[in-house]
Amino acid sequence: MKLESFYSNLSIKYKFIIFYFSIILVLALLFGTFSYYNSRKYVFNSANRANSDKVKQITTSIDYLRKDIYDVSTIICLTPSIQKFLRNSKNLHHATDFNNDSQELIDYIIASKSYISLIIIYNAQGFPVYYKSSDMSSGAKSLNSANEAAIYKKACALSGKPLWLNINNHNQVLIEDNKSPKIAECRVIKDIYTMNNMGLIVICVNEREITKLFSNNIKKGENISIFDNHHVVLSFGNQMVANTPITSTLKKDGNTDYGYFVKKLAGKDMLISYSTSALNDWIVFDSIPAAQLLKEINSIKSFSIIVVIACIIVTLPLTLLISSYLTAPIKRLLVSMKQFQQGSFDERVEIKYDDEIGKLGAGYNRMVSNVKDLINNVYVLQIKEREAELNALQAQINPHFLYNTLDTIYWKAEKQGQEELGEMVYSLSRLFRLSLNRGKEFTLVSSEKELIEHYLKLQKVRFKDKLNYALLFDDEVMDYILPKLILQPFVENAILHGLESKKMGGFISISGKKEKNSLSFSIEDNGKGMDEATLQKLLSLEPDDDSNGPIMRSGYAVKNVIERLNIYFGKDYRLNIFSKVESGTRIEIIIPAQKFLTNEEVSHDQTPYRGR
Known part of the structure; x- marks a missing residue:
């Protein structure tokens, strides 16, 4: 192993020299052995x-x-x-x-x-x-x-x-x-x-x-x-x-x-x-x-050794010259790469021949050019990101304006005795606040539950007795975290596709529990259900689809949830959809249980919004 490691770490020049002389040695030994045994057979x-x-x-x-x-x-x-x-x-x-x-x-x-x-x-x-x-x-x-x-x-x-x-x-x-x-x-x-x-x-x-x-x-x-x-x-x-x-x-x-x-x-x-x-x-x-x-033919052994030594002595200068000539372009390439590593992005190597080394140099030149262009593009992108951050800071005024406006509507409804209208405004305000989640990607399970609850309250005003629901979350899961808005799109899908077209309405159950090291969520309805074709269409919609309608809009939301789950958890999550026509749909989402993240990664806003 040490000898193999030593040879592997040699420069190509010395590897070539060793390989060349090894060939000479092997050929001389083969020739000597062949000659010796043929002579031996003849003598015998x-x-x-x-x-x-x-x-x-x-x-x-x-x-x-x-x-x-x-x-x-x-x-x-x-x-x-x-x-x-x-x-x-x-x-x-x-x-x-x-x-x-x-x-x-x-x-x-x-x-x-x-x-x-x-x-x-x-x-x-x-x-x-x-x-x-x-x-x-x-x-x-x-x-x-x-x-x-x-x-x-x-x-x-x-x-x-x-x-x-x-x-x-x-x-x-x-x-x-x-x-x-x-x-x-x-x-x-x-x-x-x-x-x-x-x-x-x-x-x-x-x-x-x-x-x-x-x-x-x-x-x-x-x-x-x-x-x-x-x-x-x-x-x-x-x-x-x-x-x-x-x-x-x-x-x-x-x-x-x-x-x-x-x-x-x-x-x-x-x-x-x-x-x-x-x-x-x-x-x-x-x-x-x-x-x-065999005394007389033993001289063949000595002759073979003399031939090998003579070949090595005669060909050594020529071998050094050839190996230096072959490895010179590689050395120039290494020098250029060191300059490139030190920040010289205008490096190029001269290409003289179209052999393997020449193609390697051409590939290196293309790589340097692409890296330079990429660095320039990244620099421009960083500038644009800075501009976008400034615009985002300026746009933070808009949510506050929305909250203040909803606050005013809420108080007017309260003064005029419009309690139902006030509750709707309050639910809408909380829905906005929890959806924005202060710009954070992760939220507490308790916040996601509250968001779904306010969403269902608003839908309840619309569908009245046609919509009944139950939120069944275990207390132990409330302090765990999950990506925001991964349950609401499926609840919306259950209402739009499962219950809206059903004359007698239906029931939606949303539950959450902890199983070992995972969080398990379930959204189940007794609506119309879907056949396999509709389910596949729902899961395979592309953003550039020109179709319109509720199934398309909720389909994009569901696809967005799946993509986000892939980004956040890779292969560590499971999404199972069980649906049967006229029997309802059941969706299971299982993600790793995570509890502690920094304040920058998760929003802890749980205080009900009642105005300023």
Whole structure:
């Protein structure tokens, strides 16, 4: 948030510079990343092609070696003299010499197959009955111990197929004193007549004999590993691969013939190429650190950084020049606005171009001109208002003249015994006084009630028995205030539209009460009522309507009340009109309850006028 706020408060010039260089940085990073990963893919593909050929060659050589060992073991297992020797060795518990034919055969095999370092033959009871070594390894363990028994059991389960083992410092089996790591083929020997198991043959090859097949082609950091379906058979080079379950990755990929993949080993990405043996149980892996292959293309990263820095250095002066050129009109506009704020209403900015900034300047010039005209108009209006105030002060003589004239008429009527006429004059005088309300907009509820009462008295003289009314105001509402003349227009409307044309006359009820924080007023009559069309016409009359007649005059008064209520209370008031033809009309006005205002805002004139 702080960084966002800092950037938002920068000038447009510096925002433009930051934005421009951000674009350069993003483009350079995208270009560098794209180039790097494409080069990386190319290097991996090239290395994989080379490594795949190497792995396939190694796989072929190993397959040839394994087949040769398998053939040798088959020859030994099927030799009649050895078959006979094993049939007669049930009670033999230690190694002994074969007859001359068998001994010569094995000596020939070891001499001709220099890669074979050890041959052990066990009888059916698990005792080594023949042992021959060419690498100084000595001592053959029996098959009766746990580890050796498990090996024999697995070999028996394969029914003559070879079982391959690692014999090294981590897996000391079969040999008492092993001088060098070996890979051993174990095969059960079957009686050629009964096909029963009659022993086990173990042919060992020293690992160094196998690594001779590929050691000359191994680079620094590279590893050649041979896996069967369960564990590592042989590992040469980088030993971090030896304990990794790579074969599980191949099974997930669904392709175990050949290919390559990248896997993280010991925290490093390794490019691993593989090829499956034609015998279908060994997989040869060639793994090399990806970083070693990517040394040459790492220069792309450095090149991208150099390009970004060079672009920034080269384009910085040009960017400053362009940003200054673009923001200069805005700066001139800001200077003009400050002058305008200080009262210089003749300010203008020069418009050179019709771009967005030019349009902004043109809009500013129009605004300044309009503000100047508005100020001039307001000044003239203030002068006129002052003149109107003087005229109003002079016109205050007229109400006093009216009051004095009515006072004179009232006293003359009293002297001549015209009490009814006197009461009419008095009601008319009070009606005028309360309507004017000393020029104030708000009045007390008690004053509004008195005004309605005097108005109804005058109408009563006109309509006599056709007009009956009741004023039902709760005492608690009398000291609250309301806008003047918001009830009288509705009372007048009830008389003119509801009762005047009704032969039998009618009844009007005006009430006022307090409900929680609101004042509720009701004007209800039992007159003719109105249909929906007449009601809408009453509420929608405009001041320039040329129609004449009572409905038009009272309609303007009602509309005036609604407009004043909107001005004073906004959405805090409610006006509800319920009317039905020949059933009467009921009007509800609900406004906020307000009680205390200054003397300047409300009139407190409640003394009945009786003349001076």
